[in-house]
Amino acid sequence: MKADLVKLIQHALDDLSTQGVFSAEGMREPMVERTRDPAHGDFATNVALIHSKAAKIPPRELAEKILAALPDAPWLAHAEVAGPGFINFRLSADAHLTVVASILDQGEQFGRSNPAQRQKAHIEFVSANPTGPLHIGHGRGAAYGSAIANLLEAIGYDVYREYYVNDAGRQMNILATSIWLRYLELVGETVKFPTNAYKGDYIWDIAATLHREHGEDYRHPADQVHANLPADEPDGGNKEQHIDAFIERAQQLLGDSAYQTIFQLGRHVILADIRDDLARFRVNYENWYSEQGLFDSDAVTQTIERMRQENLLYLKEGNWWFRSTDYGDEKDRVVVRENGSPTYFASDIAYHLDKIERGFDRMINVWGADHHGYAPRVKAALKALNHDPKCLDVLLVQFAVLYENGEKKSMSTRSGEFITLRELRKDVGADAARFFYVMRKSEQHMDFDLDLARSQSNDNPVYYVQYAHARICAVLRQAKEKGYPTRITPGIQNLTRLTEPHESNLLKTLARYPETLHNAATQAEPHQLVHYLRELANELHTYYNAHQFLVTDEALRDARLKLILATRQVIKNGLALIGVEAPEKM
RNA sequence: GCGCCCAUAGCUCAGUUGGAUAGAGCGUUGGCCUCCGAAGCCAAAGGUCAGAGGUUCGAAUCCUCUUGGGCGCGCCA
Numbered sequence: 001m002k003a004d005l006v007k008l009i010q011h012a013l014d015d016l017s018t019q020g021v022f023s024a025e026g027m028r029e030p031m032v033e034r035t036r037d038p039a040h041g042d043f044a045t046n047v048a049l050i051h052s053k054a055a056k057i058p059p060r061e062l063a064e065k066i067l068a069a070l071p072d073a074p075w076l077a078h079a080e081v082a083g084p085g086f087i088n089f090r091l092s093a094d095a096h097l098t099v100v101a102s103i104l105d106q107g108e109q110f111g112r113s114n115p116a117q118r119q120k121a122h123i124e125f126v127s128a129n130p131t132g133p134l135h136i137g138h139g140r141g142a143a144y145g146s147a148i149a150n151l152l153e154a155i156g157y158d159v160y161r162e163y164y165v166n167d168a169g170r171q172m173n174i175l176a177t178s179i180w181l182r183y184l185e186l187v188g189e190t191v192k193f194p195t196n197a198y199k200g201d202y203i204w205d206i207a208a209t210l211h212r213e214h215g216e217d218y219r220h221p222a223d224q225v226h227a228n229l230p231a232d233e234p235d236g237g238n239k240e241q242h243i244d245a246f247i248e249r250a251q252q253l254l255g256d257s258a259y260q261t262i263f264q265l266g267r268h269v270i271l272a273d274i275r276d277d278l279a280r281f282r283v284n285y286e287n288w289y290s291e292q293g294l295f296d297s298d299a300v301t302q303t304i305e306r307m308r309q310e311n312l313l314y315l316k317e318g319n320w321w322f323r324s325t326d327y328g329d330e331k332d333r334v335v336v337r338e339n340g341s342p343t344y345f346a347s348d349i350a351y352h353l354d355k356i357e358r359g360f361d362r363m364i365n366v367w368g369a370d371h372h373g374y375a376p377r378v379k380a381a382l383k384a385l386n387h388d389p390k391c392l393d394v395l396l397v398q399f400a401v402l403y404e405n406g407e408k409k410s411m412s413t414r415s416g417e418f419i420t421l422r423e424l425r426k427d428v429g430a431d432a433a434r435f436f437y438v439m440r441k442s443e444q445h446m447d448f449d450l451d452l453a454r455s456q457s458n459d460n461p462v463y464y465v466q467y468a469h470a471r472i473c474a475v476l477r478q479a480k481e482k483g484y485p486t487r488i489t490p491g492i493q494n495l496t497r498l499t500e501p502h503e504s505n506l507l508k509t510l511a512r513y514p515e516t517l518h519n520a521a522t523q524a525e526p527h528q529l530v531h532y533l534r535e536l537a538n539e540l541h542t543y544y545n546a547h548q549f550l551v552t553d554e555a556l557r558d559a560r561l562k563l564i565l566a567t568r569q570v571i572k573n574g575l576a577l578i579g580v581e582a583p584e585k586m
Numbered sequence: 587g588c589g590c591c592c593a594u595a596g597c598u599c600a601g602u603u604g605g606a607u608a609g610a611g612c613g614u615u616g617g618c619c620u621c622c623g624a625a626g627c628c629a630a631a632g633g634u635c636a637g638a639g640g641u642u643c644g645a646a647u648c649c650u651c652u653u654g655g656g657c658g659c660g661c662c663a
Contacts (some may be wrong), residue, residue: 171662318661330659336661369590373657396591443592444593466625519602530611531601541626543620545627548622
C-alpha cells in the first residue's frame, strides 16, 4: 500500500518535471510515512517540503501542484495539503479491510517476504568459551541473535546459524587443570586450588565423572603436584604465572594421552550442557564450528603464510605483527607470538576467511559490548585480504545487569558466582526470558529485574501479549459452545460492517505488521517487533472490553470473528519470531 | 590520555532514521465484571528530551563543545 502510494507520487513528480515546473533530476524516492495523528489521514509525505527550495516554489504551493498532478486510484479516498506543506492521504474504507483477508489467506506466511533472489546470511552468536555453563549475560546474545536470525529468514534470507567454539586456547587448559585438581581432591589428595582456576560447582561434577569412569588412574601425590611451583597471588606471587605453571605440571605428570582425556571430557561435557541449554531456550544452530579444527586443518598456518607473502606482516622483537593500522585499526596487532604460537586473532582471521569461502553474502557477528574494540581489527584483516569489510556486520549487545531485591548482582565465571541461563530459564520460563531480553534495544544497557521476570503477575509484559492470544482462543471456544459457525467465510464480505473506531484502529495496526517486520529485520532491532506486539495486544484488549464479538447479527459476528482471528494470527507470527509461544490457554 | 556506547516522566524504556501537540508499562489517584477469560479496560496526575551553541521551513533525532555514567585500549579468549 505504501509502495503504491510512492509510485503515485513519483508519477506526479515526473509529470511536473516534464511540464518544466521543476527539475526532478537527482531526486530521491519520495518518502511516505504513516501518520502519527489519525487526524492527518493514513499516510503523509513531505516531498513538497524537501523540494521546495530546489524548485524555488513555496512548500504549500508546490504541494498543491503535486496534488493536482496526482493520478486517481480506487483505494485512495482523499488527499489534501496540510500544515507547512505536507500532503496527507486517506485510504478508502475497503482498502483497510483487505488486510484481514490477506492475513487469513496467508496464515503463517503473512508478513514474510520472498525475494526473487535469496541472499545467504551467516550469523554467529553466543560463541561463549566452553569453560562453563552459559550465564545470564550470554542469554541476551542468544535471544537477540536468534531473533535476528528468525527475522532475516522472514524477509527472505537463507540463514545459517553458527556457534564458534573457542576450544583452542589457554582457557581450555585452565579448565582441564581445574577438573584434574578437583579430581585429586575427590580421591583424597589435599591440593591448593589456584586463584585463577575455575571454581564453579560444575567442575566438581565433571571431576566426579572422571573419577567414576577412570577410578584413581590420574592420581598423583599432592606434594609432587605442588613441588617448586611459583607462588600464587595470595602468597605474594602472580596468579597468571602460577596457573600457567600449574597447567604445565598437569601435562607433565599426566602425560599427553591422560591430559587429553581430561581436556576432552571437560570440553565435551560443557559443550553438551551449552547445547542442551540453548535448545531448551529455543536457540538452534546449523553448525558448531571448532576453533581447534582450524588448527588441525592447517587453515591458521596457511592464513598466516598468506599474510606473510602478501607483506601484511612484519617481525618485531620476535613477534609477527599485522599492519592493521594501514587498514583502519588503532594499532598493529600480534598474530604470531615469539614462541611461535598463533594468537586468537590469527585463528579468527582464518575463521572469517573460511566464512567467506563458504559463500555467504553477509556475515553477522553478535558480540558482547566488551568486544567492541575487536571489530576494527577483524575488518582490517578482511580489507587487507581484499574483501569488502562491509560484508561483515558486528552487532554489539550491551551487558545485562542483574537486579534482585533491588540490588545489583555481580558476576564472574572464574569465581563461580553467577546465575546460569538454565537457572533463569527454570525460574521465569523460556518465554519470559526471551521476551525480556529482546524487549530493549541491544545497544541499551539493560537492567534485568529478576523479581519482575519471575513474577506471574500482570507486571510481566510477556503475559499481556500471550493473554491477547489466549483470549481470542477463548472467544472461539465460546462461539463453538454457543453453536455459532466458526468456519469463516472467505473474502472480504461482511467486513464492511467493521465501522467502530476500535475496529479501524485494529485494522490499521494489522496492516502495519509487514513493515514492522521488515524494519526490525533490516535494522537488526527485534525490540521494534516486541513493541508492536504490545500495541496490537493493547488494541485487542481495548476492543474486547468495548464490544461484544459473539452477537446475534450473523454478518457482524462473522466480520468481528474474522478480525480477531486475523489478530490472533499476527500475534502468533510475531511471537514465533522472537521465540515465544502463543498459548491457547493460560 | 585516546576510542566506542549511553543520558527522554518518580522507576524501566519507546520514539517510524529530520516531521505536525514527545509516548507506553510499572508506581500513584479514581472508576469498570447479572455481559465472549479482570493476567483485562477507562480516566487523571506526572517533561527545560543532561547542559550550551550550531545546521534549516522544522531537531529528542544531525554537527561541535561541556557534564555525568558504562565498556575498551594483552602477545586473554
